[in-house]
Amino acid sequence: MKLTKLTTSFTFAFALLASLLVHGRAHAALSTPEMVELLKAVDDRQKNNGDWRAGAYLEQKEKDKVDVVYETEYYRRSQDQKFMILFTKPKSSAGQGYLRIDKNLWFYDPSVGKWERRTERERIGGTNSRRSDFDESRLAEEYDPSDEGEEKLGAYTAQKLMLKGKAGIDLAFPVIRIWIDKATKNVLKRQEYALSGRLLRTSYYPKWKKVLSESKKADVWYPEEIRFYDEVEKANQTLVLIRAVDTHALPANLFTKAWLESKSR
Amino acid sequence: MSKLAVDVMIAFRSLVQHRRRTLFLGTAIAAVTALLVLLNGLSTGVEETMIDTATTLSTGHVNVGGFFKVTAGQAAPVVTDYKRVIEVAKKTVPEMAFVVHRGRGWAKIVSDTGSMQMGVTGIDVRSEPKFASVLQLVSGKLDDLAQPGTILIFDNQAEKLGVKVGDAVTISAPTTRGTNNTVDVRVVAIAHSLGLLSTWNSFIPIDTLRKLYQFNQDSTGVVQIMLDRKDVDRKIPEISARLRQALEQAGWRVMPADPRAFWMKFQSVAREDWTGQKLDVTSWEDEISFMTWTLKALKGMSVVLIAILIAIIVIGIMNTMWIAIRERTREIGTLRAIGMHRREVLWMFLLESIMLGVFATVAGVTAGAAIAAGLNALHVHVPTGLQFFLMSPYLHISIHSSALVRSVVGITIVTAFAALYPSLRAARLRPVVAMSHFG
Numbered sequence: 057m058k059l060t061k062l063t064t065s066f067t068f069a070f071a072l073l074a075s076l077l078v079h080g081r082a083h084a085a086l087s088t089p090e091m092v093e094l095l096k097a098v099d100d101r102q103k104n105n106g107d108w109r110a111g112a113y114l115e116q117k118e119k120d121k122v123d124v125v126y127e128t129e130y131y132r133r134s135q136d137q138k139f140m141i142l143f144t145k146p147k148s149s150a151g152q153g154y155l156r157i158d159k160n161l162w163f164y165d166p167s168v169g170k171w172e173r174r175t176e177r178e179r180i181g182g183t184n185s186r187r188s189d190f191d192e193s194r195l196a197e198e199y200d201p202s203d204e205g206e207e208k209l210g211a212y213t214a215q216k217l218m219l220k221g222k223a224g225i226d227l228a229f230p231v232i233r234i235w236i237d238k239a240t241k242n243v244l245k246r247q248e249y250a251l252s253g254r255l256l257r258t259s260y261y262p263k264w265k266k267v268l269s270e271s272k273k274a275d276v277w278y279p280e281e282i283r284f285y286d287e288v289e290k291a292n293q294t295l296v297l298i299r300a301v302d303t304h305a306l307p308a309n310l311f312t313k314a315w316l317e318s319k320s321r
Numbered sequence: 322m323s324k325l326a327v328d329v330m331i332a333f334r335s336l337v338q339h340r341r342r343t344l345f346l347g348t349a350i351a352a353v354t355a356l357l358v359l360l361n362g363l364s365t366g367v368e369e370t371m372i373d374t375a376t377t378l379s380t381g382h383v384n385v386g387g388f389f390k391v392t393a394g395q396a397a398p399v400v401t402d403y404k405r406v407i408e409v410a411k412k413t414v415p416e417m418a419f420v421v422h423r424g425r426g427w428a429k430i431v432s433d434t435g436s437m438q439m440g441v442t443g444i445d446v447r448s449e450p451k452f453a454s455v456l457q458l459v460s461g462k463l464d465d466l467a468q469p470g471t472i473l474i475f476d477n478q479a480e481k482l483g484v485k486v487g488d489a490v491t492i493s494a495p496t497t498r499g500t501n502n503t504v505d506v507r508v509v510a511i512a513h514s515l516g517l518l519s520t521w522n523s524f525i526p527i528d529t530l531r532k533l534y535q536f537n538q539d540s541t542g543v544v545q546i547m548l549d550r551k552d553v554d555r556k557i558p559e560i561s562a563r564l565r566q567a568l569e570q571a572g573w574r575v576m577p578a579d580p581r582a583f584w585m586k587f588q589s590v591a592r593e594d595w596t597g598q599k600l601d602v603t604s605w606e607d608e609i610s611f612m613t614w615t616l617k618a619l620k621g622m623s624v625v626l627i628a629i630l631i632a633i634i635v636i637g638i639m640n641t642m643w644i645a646i647r648e649r650t651r652e653i654g655t656l657r658a659i660g661m662h663r664r665e666v667l668w669m670f671l672l673e674s675i676m677l678g679v680f681a682t683v684a685g686v687t688a689g690a691a692i693a694a695g696l697n698a699l700h701v702h703v704p705t706g707l708q709f710f711l712m713s714p715y716l717h718i719s720i721h722s723s724a725l726v727r728s729v730v731g732i733t734i735v736t737a738f739a740a741l742y743p744s745l746r747a748a749r750l751r752p753v754v755a756m757s758h759f760g
Contacts, residue, residue, distance in 0.1 A: 119435075160394045173394040173591040177499040226391075226498045250493070251502040251535065288431050288493055288503065 086203045091217060095196035097241045102193045102278060106271025107306040108132040110278070111299050112141075112190065116183040119291035126181050130190050131306060134271075138311040139191055141180065142319055151320025154180070154187065155313060161187060164313070166320035171313060177228035184257060184284040184294035186228055193243075198225050199232065206238070209245060213238045229256065240264070242277060247287075255287040269303040276303060332672040339645065346641050347681040353630045354685025354732050355692065358725065360623045362693045362718035367711055368616055369719050372553065372605065374712040377455035378518045379442070380608035381421070381545025382553055383560050385410060385568065386583050387576065387600035388590045389497065389540075396590045397497040397534070398425040398583055401598050403541040406568070410544060413567040414560055416552045421449055424530035425542030425583070428494035430474075430523065434483035440522045440584075441472075441492060443530030443542065451547070457714070461486040461510030466526060473510040473524040484508050492525070496535045504533045516712035517612050543583070557604045565602045576601040582608045615710040634732070635739040638674065642743035646670070653747055654755025663748040670744035671737055678736030682729040690725060693718040 086094070109131050116124040127145035132138065139156040143149040151166035154174070163174045177186060199219035207216045214235035221230040229248035237244050246259040263280040278298055286292035309315055336343045376382060385406050389399040400406060403422050410420060424443025429436055446452060446466040453463055459476050466473050472490065474482070484490060486508050493503045506525060514520070527541065546564075548556070561578070569575050576599050579586060583601065590599075606613060646653070653666055701716040708714055 159392065171592075172588055175395055175495065175499045177495060177501075221500075226500065228495070228499060228501055230500050248501075251496065251500055252504060254491070254503045254505075256493070256501055256503070288429075288491055289436050 085205070086215070088201070091201035091203060092196055094215065094217070094236060094241070095199070095201055095219075098236055098243060099193045099196050101241055102276065103134065104132070104192065104269050104272055104276045104303055105134050106269060106303060108134075108276075108301070108303055109306060110301040113295075113297040113299070114181060114183050114185060115295040116181075117291075117293050117295075119289065124181070124183065126183070128181075131310060132191065133306065133311060134192060137192075139187065140311055140316065141187075141190065142316060143181065149181065152181075153316045153319070154178070155311065155316055156187070157311070157313075162313070164316050166317070169317075176226070184286055184292060185282075185296055188228065189259075189282065189284075189296065195219065195234070198222060198227060204233070207235060209235055212244055214244050243279070258285045258287055259283065260285075265301075267301045267303060271303065271305075276301075328668065328672055329676070331669060332676050335669075335673055336677060342641060342645065343677060346637060347677055347684070349637055350634060350678060350681035350732060350736060351685035351688065353634055354682045354728055355689035356630060357627055357728050357732070358686050358689025358720065359693060359718065360626060361724050361728070362689070362720045363716075364616075364619050364623050365721065365724065366717040366719040367619055370711060370713045370717050371609070371613075371616060373455055374515050374518055375609045376545075376547065376605055377451050378515060378522055380603075380605045381543075382548040382605050383414070383546040383557060383564065384543050384583075384603045384605075384608060385546070385564065385600055386425070386543035386603065387598065388586075389598050390590070390596045391497055393594045393596055394591060395497065395499060396587055398542050399497065399534075399536065399540050399598075400542065400544060400600065401540050403539065403544055405571070406544050406573075406600070409567050409571050410546055410564060413564050414546055414548075416548050416556060416560060418547045418549050419450060420544060420546050421445075422527075422541040422544045424527045424534075424536070426494060426530055426534060427584070428492045428533070430472075430478075430482065431491045431493060432482040432484045432488065435481055437478060437481055438521075439478065441494075441530060441533075442522060442524050443527035444524050445527050446524075455515070457513040459511045459513055461508070463510050465509035466524060468509070469526055469529050470504065470506050471509040471526060471529070472506040473512060474508060475512050475514045475519045475523075477514045477520065478523065479508070479511045486511060492533060494533055496533075498535075500535075502533055502535065504529055513714055514708060516709045518609070518712060520709070553605075557606075561602050561604055568600055568602070574599045578602070580604075580607045580610055582611055585611065612710075631732075631735055634735060638736055638739035639743055642670070642674070642740050646743055646747045649747075650750065650755050653750050654752045654757075657750065657752035658756060666750075667744045667748040670747055671740055674740030674744070675733060675737050678733035679729070681736075682732045685732070686725045686728050689728075690720050693720045 109129065112128045112130055114126040114128065125146065126143055126149060128141050128143050130141045141154040143152040153164050155162045155164065159176070161174045161176050161178055163172045179186060198221060200222055201217045201219050204216040204218050207214050215238050217234050217236065219232040219234060221227040230251050231249040233247040234243060235245040236242070242264045243261050245261070247255055248257045250256050260283045261279040262283070264277050265280045266275040266277050269276045278301060280298055282296040284294040385400065386398060387400050388396045389401060390396050407420055407422065411417065426441040426443070427438070428441050429438050444452070446463060456463065463473070465471055479485065482490065488508050489505055490508060491503050491505050493501070496502050506529060531538070531540070565575050583603065656666060696716055696718055702714060703711055703716050
């Protein structure tokens with residue numbers, strides 16, 4: 057009787073130890089260089105090293121308000137970090153646009169014919185999306201990571217990282233929690249926090265697509281669909297669909313105020 | 322008895338003798354005077370309410386605000402090193418009654434059921450001597466606003482957010498560097514709406530505002546200088562110019578005078594290529610320039626109404642005088658025949674009008690002042706739409722003795738002026754023609 061009890065105890069202890077070892081191996085903490093490498097990999101997959109043109113459909117849902125829908129075209133040039141968004145629909149917003157020149161983001165409204173300087177962290181068209189959501193990923197450059205282990209997101213196994221903004225860099229979200237697909241290095245989910253530590257926005261990236269870039273001479277990955285959920289005003293959400301991606305070289309005069317103004321004449 | 326006393330006696334007896342006409346015309350003049358007093362009182366009342374409300378909720382009589390730009394494109398309504406600004410203001414403005422400083426911000430207030438974009442003003446409620454006297458609380462305690470993490474909102478905002486005293490709301494705003502931040506605050510007081518200025522304004526302790534925007538202890542939004550009442554109307558441009566010069570001499574960059582509210586300057590400031598601190602000196606009129614049109618409209622309407630009323634008086638008096646002269650033509654002829662000069666006839670009729678004017682206007686201002694006092698005592702509730710512009714839930718008619726004297730003198734002069742031409746015609750009558758008149 058005593059022997060049986062002892063055997064059972066040993067078996068249980070062994071099973072527990074084995075399970076801990078296996079578990080420990082699976083959740084072995086990543087070193088800082090490994091995490092930085094992972095972030096660089098995430099950034100590199102989305103980097104184009106050239107020009108970029110795509111269409112973006114934005115749909116904003118807010119409590120007690122009519123849904124707002126925008127059709128836009130956005131343009132990027134990696135070389136000098138130029139960026140521009142042109143609104144094409146609805147008619148009331150057609151011709152409006154954002155243009156980044158150096159470190160300044162400008163907004164143009166053809167109805168008043170004026171340029172206004174806006175913050176780099178501007179909400180695009182008043183939706184929950186920001187300029188950085190359409191720009192090239194710079195996670196490794198802007199944030200210091202810390203490991204939060206692995207987590208299952210549906211069928212995907214994700215590496216969870218906590219990212220804290222580097223000193224001296226102005227960021228809309230000083231703290232981000234990110235889930236990166238271990239297999240593909242694509243971002244699956246992001247949670248963005250305020251300085252106070254309050255969760256502000258959760259973003260989901262359910263579909264990723266790739267396009268062959270001539271300038272990069274490799275594939276560039278982009279999220280075909282992004283869903284933003286406002287965590288302060290729970291009922292607010294934004295859907296962004298990115299389509300018609302073109303990585304061919306754009307005209308040299310594209311990133312100018314004159315070009316954006318000409319689209320509404 | 323002096324000649325003037327005799328003339329006055331004759332004029333008075335004449336008025337008494339024609340009592341029906343005197344009563345009719347006198348009542349009309351008195352009614353117009355009372356209306357004039359009320360219109361003037363309403364306009365003055367709105368102006369005083371506007372000054373009182375505005376100088377409690379959103380501006381001082383003279384303000385030292387300004388912008389701090391971290392980068393050329395990011396302007397925040399911040400005054401750094403504000404204690405030194407206060408020192409300069411105290412030395413430069415001896416007319417100062419007291420000075421307060423407040424933080425300025427624009428944020429999203431989010432409750433469980435709704436959200437609103439609105440201004441958040443950071444105050445130290447214990448150092449605000451006028452604040453409690455203007456706000457009428459619906460619920461809660463104003464003193465609780467001294468505790469960190471609290472907020473005072475207005476009843477229309479509370480209704481929209483679906484909150485009551487004790488509920489928590491989140492304030493969300495980007496800092497001056499554009500980083501998103503939030504603070505959770507508890508509603509400690511709900512005040513009656515004060516119209517346009519309270520619609521988009523709320524109050525939180527200044528340290529909570531500093532925490533939200535990540536300001537340091539030396540920073541505020543605006544230094545508000547309150548003056549003695551007597552200096553408010555006359556001295557503000559001079560004080561502003563003096564203060565601007567003193568601040569420049571003390572080493573600050575000062576923005577050129579621009580008669581607009583601070584929030585209307587964001588776009589122009591953001592377009593300018595400078596960084597660091599610039600101060601901006603404004604008056605209370607500048608800060609509420611976007612809404613003084615209501616006062617101008619009211620004053621314009623009063624002027625039109627007064628002009629119509631005066632035209633009615635003039636026509637009425639002239640008409641009545643014509644009738645009187647027609648009735649009294651034989652009397653005029655007799656007076657001229659026994660030796661009365663033309664100018665004495667003119668004077669007699671003018672004096673009658675002046676006496677009528679004095680009696681009627683005195684009665685009119687008395688009635689107007691009494692009605693105004695009655696309406697003020699009744700606390701007449703104005704419709705919500707009107708509250709928006711009047712900035713008070715109640716009708717406030719402000720009557721000053723100087724305005725009453727002005728009304729008496731003004732309307733009496735108008736009455737005399739209206740009687741001048743008919744009196745001249747009466748004086749020109751030839752005695753023979755006048756005596757043979759039948760009518």
